[in-house]
Amino acid sequence: MGTTDVSGLTQLGKDVEQPKSPEDAVLERVPNGQSDVNYLVRFTAPEFTSLCPMTGQPDFAHLVIDYVPDEWLVESKSLKLFLTSFRNHGAFHEDCTVMIGRRLVDLLAPRWLRIGGYWYPRGGIPIDVFWQTGAPLADVWLPDQGVSTYRGRG
Template sequence: METTHLGKTSALPASPDVAALDYVPNPRPGELYMVRFAAPEFTSLCPVTGQPDFAHLVIDYSPGETIVESKSLKLLLGSFRNHAGFHEDVTVGIGKRLADEMAPRWLRIGGYWYPRGGIPIDVFWQSGPPPAGLWLPDQGVAPYRGRG
């Protein structure tokens, strides 16, 4: 399977719309397992003020025929640095794009956004009910407690 980024020098895409995600064959087809990606330093821009927004994203999925290549996912997530979008649109958009393109058995994304105006916003989306027997660990992101 030809990849756009793997083993090549790749610049950060200018926007999520032009970011290419690469998928490779699942090395364990038929096995029920879960893959987790955590992006604790995700950034995008507020569509109203243009100020940066920060989030801890957790993406869990159970592969179907393919898996997402991690370098291409990292580049996609980095492309949001200069992208303006509400927390809900950004979080759900990433989850839907992965689910639509990769066609996993199941996928969920948790977007744990740091406070904007004093209110943290957490956004969750999943592609449907998880497959029976799939181990679903907690996403491990503590509720926001300020300085604590």
């Protein structure tokens, strides 16, 4: 196996500014050196934040992103910068969750992707948002996302 070609990356190993919005964020990808097999990649962002579009108050979520790559992998620093760009972005929970999933699909063209957005309560009601590109692949181990639905005190 050769080394992964990172020559086209603009953020990894460099001092870059935090993007001001998700639209300004640059998601980058690297070649998948194991594209001949199906396997699952998981990213967990337990401290995701965005802004309520009505009040401007912060909303918090625990995101779990699972995908089966094809030819491309998302470069993790660019993903972190993209996710943190939502801190100044006003949108409903559903829009944020699905927008993240769709941006990754547009970038990577994975064999399969799902995102679980486990949002903390505001106004007494937690909202969990789930999106995926289709049925999971039969030959890929798909662990539980490991995040309990909100139960309050018990």
